[in-house]
Amino acid sequence: GAVVSQHPSWVICKSGTSVKIECRSLDFQATTMFWYRQFPKQSLMLMATSNEGSKATYEQGVEKDKFLINHASLTLSTLTVTSAHPEDSSFYICSAIGLERGGDEQFFGPGTRLTVL
Amino acid sequence: AQTVTQSQPEMSVQEAETVTLSCTYDTSESNYYLFWYKQPPSRQMILVIRQEAYKQQNATENRFSVNFQKAAKSFSLKISDSQLGDTAMYFCAFAYEKLTFGTGTRLTIIP
Numbered sequence: 001g002a003v004v005s006q007h008p009s010w011v012i013c014k015s016g017t018s019v020k021i022e023c024r025s026l027d028f029q030a031t032t033m034f035w036y037r038q039f040p041k042q043s044l045m046l047m048a049t050s051n052e053g054s055k056a057t058y059e060q061g062v063e064k065d066k067f068l069i070n071h072a073s074l075t076l077s078t079l080t081v082t083s084a085h086p087e088d089s090s091f092y093i094c095s096a097i098g099l100e101r102g103g104d105e106q107f108f109g110p111g112t113r114l115t116v117l
Numbered sequence: 118a119q120t121v122t123q124s125q126p127e128m129s130v131q132e133a134e135t136v137t138l139s140c141t142y143d144t145s146e147s148n149y150y151l152f153w154y155k156q157p158p159s160r161q162m163i164l165v166i167r168q169e170a171y172k173q174q175n176a177t178e179n180r181f182s183v184n185f186q187k188a189a190k191s192f193s194l195k196i197s198d199s200q201l202g203d204t205a206m207y208f209c210a211f212a213y214e215k216l217t218f219g220t221g222t223r224l225t226i227i228p
Contacts, residue, residue, distance in 0.1 A: 034215070034216070038160075042220070042221075043208060043218045043219065043220050043221050044162075044208070044216075044218045045218075046215055046216065046217075049215060091160060093160075093162065095162075095216075104150060104212070105164065105167070106216060108161065108162035110159070110160070110161050111160050111161070
């Protein structure tokens with residue numbers, strides 16, 4: 001299958017600081033990338049969808065000014081959590097779709113655990 | 118909006134037995150995809166099996182098979198000859214423009 005990486009895998013930050021998480025498609029061009037949030041023992045909740053070169057589309061209830069998403073290239077999307085607070089602590093997962101990979105299956109990254117102190 | 122329901126929060130079976138995980142969904146769409154994902158303790162999402170709604174034939178992948186009942190909007194996963202490595206969280210997911218996940222079933226295979 002296609003490979004999607006995330007960096008960092010785990011990050012701890014102080015309240016009020018910003019944190020950037022990278023999502024890369026390593027062996028295909030990702031026309032669309034998705035960002036999910038997963039609380040402990042819960043399901044994945046879609047936060048936003050981003051297409052290369054376009055503004056991200058956020059799901060209802062997700063603060064676009066807090067969760068900044070950039071999809072500047074066909075292999076990289078970034079999620080920046082601005083002015084992070086303890087309630088933003090969670091597991092963040094990205095996924096990607098590529099036309100060369102069929103265009104209908106999402107390939108998931110390994111996730112990033114964010115802890116805000 | 119689409120919804121996906123998994124009514125079994127937890128299940129456990131003996132190794133080598135067969136287990137079936139249930140999933141129902143609600144949609145007004147006719148063309149869509151359904152998936153089962155496995156999330157082991159590493160939390161990496163792994164695709165187990167997929168089903169295109171326009172296909173009547175149930176998908177199979179080695180020990181994994183589905184029972185897709187489109188009219189009933191049901192999509193259950195059967196795991197045959199269960200193995201210790203099958204222990205994980207299993208999510209049913211509906212795909213139409215985006216993925217909508219169920220709440221998950223925690224499956225434990227007992228040695």
